Amino acid sequence: MAAARAELSIVVVRSGGFTGISRRWAIERPDPDDDWVALVEACPWGQVAADRESRDRFTWRIEARVARRHHRASVPDRELTGPWRELVDRVQRDGSSDV
Numbered sequence: 001m002a003a004a005r006a007e008l009s010i011v012v013v014r015s016g017g018f019t020g021i022s023r024r025w026a027i028e029r030p031d032p033d034d035d036w037v038a039l040v041e042a043c044p045w046g047q048v049a050a051d052r053e054s055r056d057r058f059t060w061r062i063e064a065r066v067a068r069r070h071h072r073a074s075v076p077d078r079e080l081t082g083p084w085r086e087l088v089d090r091v092q093r094d095g096s097s098d099v
Contacts, residue, residue, distance in 0.1 A: 008032035010040070012091045013061040016077075025088075027095030032066070039090065040064045042083035045071045060088060 008029040015022040029036065043062075058077040062084070063070070075084050 007065070007067060008036050008040075009063075009065045010087070010091050010095070011061075011063045012088050012095075014058050015061065016057060016059045024098040025091050025095045026098075027091050036090075037066055039083065039087050040066050040071065043071070043073070043087055044083070045073050048073045048075050048079060060084070062087065 008027070010027050012025045013022055014024075043064075060075040060077065060080055061073075062075060063072050064087075065071075080088060
C-alpha cells in the first residue's frame with residue numbers, strides 16, 4: 001500500500017492599510033518537506049485576538065492545509081511575529097504572488 005501524500009497549500013492575503021489594496025501569495029507542494037509542516041504547526045491558530053484599535057493597518061488572512069488538516073486565522077499586523085512572521089515570509093519568498 002502506498003503512503004498517503006502530505007499535500008500542502010498555504011494562502012496569505014494582506015489587506016487593509018491606508019489604500020485598502022489586497023495582496024495575495026500562495027504556495028502548493030504535493031509532498032512538502034518537514035520544515036513546512038513544522039512551521040504550519042508552530043503557529044498558534046486558535047489564539048489570535050481581534051484588533052479593533054488599529055485602523056489603516058494591515059490584516060493578514062492565513063489559510064493552511066496540510067494533508068487533511070485545515071487552519072485559518074486573521075492576524076492583525078502587530079501580532080504578525082514569531083511563527084506567523086516566519087510562515088508569511090517563507091510563503092512570500094517561495095510562493096507565487098497576485099498583485
